[in-house]
Amino acid sequence: MPIRVTLDEVITRKGIKARDLAGRVGISETQLSLFRSGKVKGIRFRTLAKMCAALECKPGDLLDYRFDAGDLADVSPDDEQG
Amino acid sequence: MPIRVTLDEVITRKGIKARDLAGRVGISETQLSLFRSGKVKGIRFRTLAKMCAALECKPGDLLDYRFDAGDLADVSPDDEQG
DNA sequence: GCCTGTTTTAAGTCAAACATAAAGTTTCTG
DNA sequence: CAGAAACTTTATGTTTGACTTAAAACAGGC
Numbered sequence: 001m002p003i004r005v006t007l008d009e010v011i012t013r014k015g016i017k018a019r020d021l022a023g024r025v026g027i028s029e030t031q032l033s034l035f036r037s038g039k040v041k042g043i044r045f046r047t048l049a050k051m052c053a054a055l056e057c058k059p060g061d062l063l064d065y066r067f068d069a070g071d072l073a074d075v076s077p078d079d080e081q082g
Numbered sequence: 083m084p085i086r087v088t089l090d091e092v093i094t095r096k097g098i099k100a101r102d103l104a105g106r107v108g109i110s111e112t113q114l115s116l117f118r119s120g121k122v123k124g125i126r127f128r129t130l131a132k133m134c135a136a137l138e139c140k141p142g143d144l145l146d147y148r149f150d151a152g153d154l155a156d157v158s159p160d161d162e163q164g
Numbered sequence: 165g166c167c168t169g170t171t172t173t174a175a176g177t178c179a180a181a182c183a184t185a186a187a188g189t190t191t192c193t194g
Numbered sequence: 195c196a197g198a199a200a201c202t203t204t205a206t207g208t209t210t211g212a213c214t215t216a217a218a219a220c221a222g223g224c
Contacts, residue, residue, distance in 0.1 A: 003127035042126035045085035053153035060142020071135035115171055
């Protein structure tokens with residue numbers, strides 16, 4: 001899952017508190033923390049939209065991707081080998 | 083849900099077929115069509131990553147957001163009134 | 165009429181987003 | 195050091211909806 005969540009950078013840059021953001025976005029601090037540290041596997045657009053609104057930014061500011069040829073192969077963890 | 087899916091533009095610009103993309107990304111044509119036309123409410127990063135890989139682009143090229151103050155209010159459809 | 169490509173509908177599976185609660189850790193402050 | 199404030203983690207549970215398959219409908223092209 002090489003989508004990188006870059007929310008953290010935005011939070012740091014804006015100097016806002018995670019708790020405040022959670023409040024404004026309307027999600028739990030727990031969920032925000034999980035998202036922030038890249039521990040979630042997806043996101044609802046409703047949530048993403050609210051984050052963008054609260055931070056006045058765009059999806060591309062919160063999510064990034066670095067090309068990885070392996071992404072197209074869909075290697076199952078069992079099949080992998082060196 | 084004001085997250086706009088802009089996949090369509092990328093597909094058009096690159097001139098690739100939806101069926102091919104679906105094949106490369108590893109999702110059904112059905113799901114790709116739904117996503118493409120903005121009929122889904124979220125996305126898994128695994129899928130997003132594969133789309134980015136297949137199209138050699140970034141999340142921000144597939145998703146957009148236009149600020150809407152109402153997004154922060156989370157108005158329930160029942161409560162709303164003018 | 166047939167073929168190709170896309171969309172839609174329908175029905176189902178199952179992962180996981182998100183909540184809440186509580187405990188644990190880090191960080192700041194005095 | 196003690197205490198508080200901010201953040202993270204763990205655990206458990208609910209509910210949503212991504213995603214599948216299958217099939218039909220739709221839109222162009224020959």
